[in-house]
Amino acid sequence: MFCLGSGPRGPTQEHETASGSINKGSVDSAASTMSEDTLLLNVTTTPSFPAGRRLRTPFKPSDKWKKRKAEKRKAAQPTPKGPPTKKATRSLENTSDHVSHQTVQQGQSQKPSSKDFLTKQASQISAKKPERTQKTTSKSEDSQELHKNVQQEDRKVENKPFIKTSSLFRNNPDIPDICKPAVTQLKETVFTSDSFAALELHPHLVSTLNNVFKVTTMTSVQKQTIPVLLAGRDAVVRSQTGSGKTLAYGIPLVHSLQAIKPKIKVIQSFKLNLVVPHMLCSITGFNIPFTWIVPGVLMGGEKRKSEKARLRKGINILIATPGRLVDHISNTLSIAFSAVRWLVLDEADRTLDLGFEKDLTVILNAINATSPCRQNVLLSATLTEGKLSWVLLLAGISVKDPVSIHMGEGMEEPAALMPEAPGIPQGFAVPEKLQQHVVVVPSKLRLVCLSAFILGKTKFEKGHKLIVFLSSCEAVEFLLTLFTTVLCKGKNPSRSTSQPAPIIFYRLHGNMAQEDVAARGLDLPQVTWIVQYNPPVSPAEYVHRVGRTARIGARGSSLLFLTPSEMTYVDVLANHNISMSEMKMQDILANLMLDEQFKGRGNWGKRKSAGAVEQDVRERATVLQTEFENAVHANKDSVQTAKKALQSFLRAYTTYPASLKHIFHIRSLHLGHAAKSFGLRDAPQGLSAATGGLQKNRKDTSRKTRPPKMLSRKRQMAALLHSEYASGLEDVSALRKKKPKQMEKGTQRVS
Numbered sequence: 025m026f027c028l029g030s031g032p033r034g035p036t037q038e039h040e041t042a043s044g045s046i047n048k049g050s051v052d053s054a055a056s057t058m059s060e061d062t063l064l065l066n067v068t069t070t071p072s073f074p075a076g077r078r079l080r081t082p083f084k085p086s087d088k089w090k091k092r093k094a095e096k097r098k099a100a101q102p103t104p105k106g107p108p109t110k111k112a113t114r115s116l117e118n119t120s121d122h123v124s125h126q127t128v129q130q131g132q133s134q135k136p137s138s139k140d141f142l143t144k145q146a147s148q149i150s151a152k153k154p155e156r157t158q159k160t161t162s163k164s165e166d167s168q169e170l171h172k173n174v175q176q177e178d179r180k181v182e183n184k185p186f187i188k189t190s191s192l193f194r195n196n197p198d199i200p201d202i203c204k205p206a207v208t209q210l211k212e213t214v215f216t217s218d219s220f221a222a223l224e225l226h227p228h229l230v231s232t233l234n235n236v237f238k239v240t241t242m243t244s245v246q247k248q249t250i251p252v253l254l255a256g257r258d259a260v261v262r263s264q265t266g267s268g269k270t271l272a273y274g275i276p277l278v279h280s281l282q283a284i285k286p287k288i289k290v291i292q293s294f295k296l297n298l299v300v301p302h303m304l305c306s307i308t309g310f311n312i313p314f315t316w317i318v319p320g321v322l323m324g325g326e327k328r329k330s331e332k333a334r335l336r337k338g339i340n341i342l343i344a345t346p347g348r349l350v351d352h353i354s355n356t357l358s359i360a361f362s363a364v365r366w367l368v369l370d371e372a373d374r375t376l377d378l379g380f381e382k383d384l385t386v387i388l389n390a391i392n393a394t395s396p397c398r399q400n401v402l403l404s405a406t407l408t409e410g411k412l413s414w415v416l417l418l419a420g421i422s423v424k425d426p427v428s429i430h431m432g433e434g435m436e437e438p439a440a441l442m443p444e445a446p447g448i449p450q451g452f453a454v455p456e457k458l459q460q461h462v463v464v465v466p467s468k469l470r471l472v473c474l475s476a477f478i479l480g481k482t483k484f485e486k487g488h489k490l491i492v493f494l495s496s497c498e499a500v501e502f503l504l505t506l507f508t509t510v511l512c513k514g515k516n517p518s519r520s521t522s523q524p525a526p527i528i529f530y531r532l533h534g535n536m537a538q539e540d541v542a543a544r545g546l547d548l549p550q551v552t553w554i555v556q557y558n559p560p561v562s563p564a565e566y567v568h569r570v571g572r573t574a575r576i577g578a579r580g581s582s583l584l585f586l587t588p589s590e591m592t593y594v595d596v597l598a599n600h601n602i603s604m605s606e607m608k609m610q611d612i613l614a615n616l617m618l619d620e621q622f623k624g625r626g627n628w629g630k631r632k633s634a635g636a637v638e639q640d641v642r643e644r645a646t647v648l649q650t651e652f653e654n655a656v657h658a659n660k661d662s663v664q665t666a667k668k669a670l671q672s673f674l675r676a677y678t679t680y681p682a683s684l685k686h687i688f689h690i691r692s693l694h695l696g697h698a699a700k701s702f703g704l705r706d707a708p709q710g711l712s713a714a715t716g717g718l719q720k721n722r723k724d725t726s727r728k729t730r731p732p733k734m735l736s737r738k739r740q741m742a743a744l745l746h747s748e749y750a751s752g753l754e755d756v757s758a759l760r761k762k763k764p765k766q767m768e769k770g771t772q773r774v775s
């Protein structure tokens with residue numbers, strides 16, 4: 025048994041340290057005479073709750089002393105010879121009452137339960153040792169012993185862990201209030217009242233939109249983009265997430281393709297992300313009335329051989345991730361770009377941000393070499409002037425005088441068609457009905473805080489779907505197992521009549537086979553919360569992540585987790601017109617009050633003071649953390665998984681760009697606290713080396729092992745992509761082979 029017994033913090037704080045440190049020794053010394061459970065509870069030095077509150081017997085030591093004194097006085101007096109006086113009768117009655125009560129207690133304790141055994145033991149202690157106690161201890165000592173026994177008895181019976189709140193809530197950095205910067209949020213109108221039927225589109229296309237896609241009126245971006253593209257112009261389109269950009273280029277693309285015969289090849293290149301299945305639906309959906317237009321997908325997760333076979337047969341609309349397409353450009357003879365008429369770069373800026381610049385250059389060179397005359401469309405929710413020039417430079421001379429379309433107030437016409445076209449704004453627009461929040465949580469408390477948030481939304485509220493963004497595939501796998509083990513078990517007694525539906529966790533990451541992803545049937549439009557547990561590498565990335573909710577005019581919310589040392593990230597986001605309101609960590613943790621599964625030992629809830637509630641919340645958070653740690657330390661494999669997840673988190677932490685290093689620097693991480701957020705009781709040895717030796721003021725016991733080389737910027741990006749966005753490309757396996765291994769050897773205790 026590993027428990028370290030102690031009560032909650034507060035008035036008994038000094039005793040926590042004392043009991044924590046003496047537990048083991050006391051247990052050892054007394055082990056030969058008492059059961060292990062009893063021993064642990066007996067070493068608690070001071071009851072953490074008011075004396076007598078949980079006493080299971082009406083016996084009061086003070087009464088006992090009064091009676092004993094009275095008995096002594098009586099014994100000193102000469103024995104009355106005749107019938108007893110009234111006074112003496114009363115005294116005897118009292119004594120016999122007491123004795124009969126003791127008998128009842130002892131009779132009850134004959135039952136085989138450990139609870140009763142302990143109660144009996146407690147009664148015996150008080151019955152057997154009054155004189156010795158009178159000489160050597162204070163009046164309340166018997167009472168304390170009883171409390172300890174009853175405490176211990178409860179713990180044994182309910183099989184709940186001891187709680188050491190200090191370890192979770194002590195030594196954390198202060199959480200200063202966030203100074204909310206003044207931000208003007210950019211607004212975009214999503215819908216127009218104009219219908220697709222008003223455009224000169226093929227009637228089958230319009231009926232497919234109306235009947236299959238169930239869309240009749242155009243969004244703002246569609247209203248501006250479709251006519252420009254139908255006119256054969258190149259376009260650069262910036263519009264907020266979930267505003268309908270896919271159909272904005274998909275409709276004119278399919279319309280023009282169906283009009284031209286024979287088959288025309290189209291290359292569409294975009295980074296693999298959550299939109300992929302939806303994109304596929306869009307494109308294949310269009311094919312219902314135009315069966316001769318064949319779409320095809322190249323995005324990893326499938327055998328290259330079968331992709332080659334499809335390419336040989338011929339594809340009219342090619343949807344590809346950059347890495348996979350480059351792979352085919354190098355290895356597949358049947359791929360040819362001579363007939364390419366359209367090039368669509370969706371999320372073009374993001375593709376570059378995520379390190380696909382080289383891949384994009386290879387693709388554009390290949391297309392430019394054989395098919396310079398084509399229509400080009402660049403789209404993103406986060407395109408800036410700077411990024412645009414970068415992409416245009418990459419795309420070469422082939423983008424002809426593009427029409428700039430960006431949404432916003434006063435932007436009812438495409439910019440190039442306006443007399444004085446304003447430039448693309450630096451700030452980013454997010455959906456108007458998106459409520460953005462930030463919470464500052466010290467490292468140690470991150471895991472319980474995330475869990476409390478998930479429990480609050482999924483177990484105790486209805487109709488929520490959450491996406492939690494993490495920085496590595498390993499962390500996704502780890503948390504999936506951990507949450508399924510700890511958060512999904514047991515019934516909730518507080519809701520005995522209508523049990524909440526079980527929480528279902530799914531995973532989605534770049535190391536999964538694509539067919540698995542599709543099989544999940546992700547219903548992204550119904551996502552209500554986006555949680556960014558690891559902050560994104562850029563404000564643009566932030567916008568794309570939160571954009572998975574509040575799509576196409578719907579409501580949605582987001583929550584960004586930051587540690588106290590990362591708080592200035594709020595200002596960085598504010599510089600891009602992103603405004604968030606603060607959520608308090610205590611309020612999130614308070615969700616645990618709804619869950620009796622993680623109830624602590626105290627009875628704080630019955631006392632309504634704010635301090636008592638806070639203490640109860642802390643106890644529950646500690647019970648939950650203890651459950652996580654137990655699950656992680658249940659066997660060697662689970663410890664290894666946790667260590668790998670921690671290692672991958674640290675690796676990802678080193679990949680923040682230089683411009684954000686003053687906020688996200690590996691040096692500012694406390695490895696022991698970070699380890700705790702992965703359910704590890706100790707920081708694994710060699711972490712300093714694994715993080716490139718950048719940790720300061722941390723004892724590094726792995727000096728003898730050679731630290732791995734610092735990753736170059738490019739490899740850092742590649743590592744991040746591997747962890748967060750990779751889609752089964754071959755480079756990934758090469759990266760995986762080069763992982764530093766020293767983390768997996770043993771552990772190093774960090775306070």
Ligand SMILES: Nc1ncnc2c1ncn2[C@@H]1O[C@H](COP(=O)(O)OP(=O)(O)OP(=O)(O)O)[C@@H](O)[C@H]1O
Nearest residue numbers: 239241242243265266267268269270271405571576
């Ligand atoms: N005219 C419309 N009317 C109603 N719904 C529409 C319309 N156009 C698109 N949608 C729906 O809006 C949702 C978002 O569309 P889409 O994925 O194209 O957005 P997006 O702007 O590309 O977003 P992101 O930038 O995040 O990729 C989809 O579910 C789509 O079916």
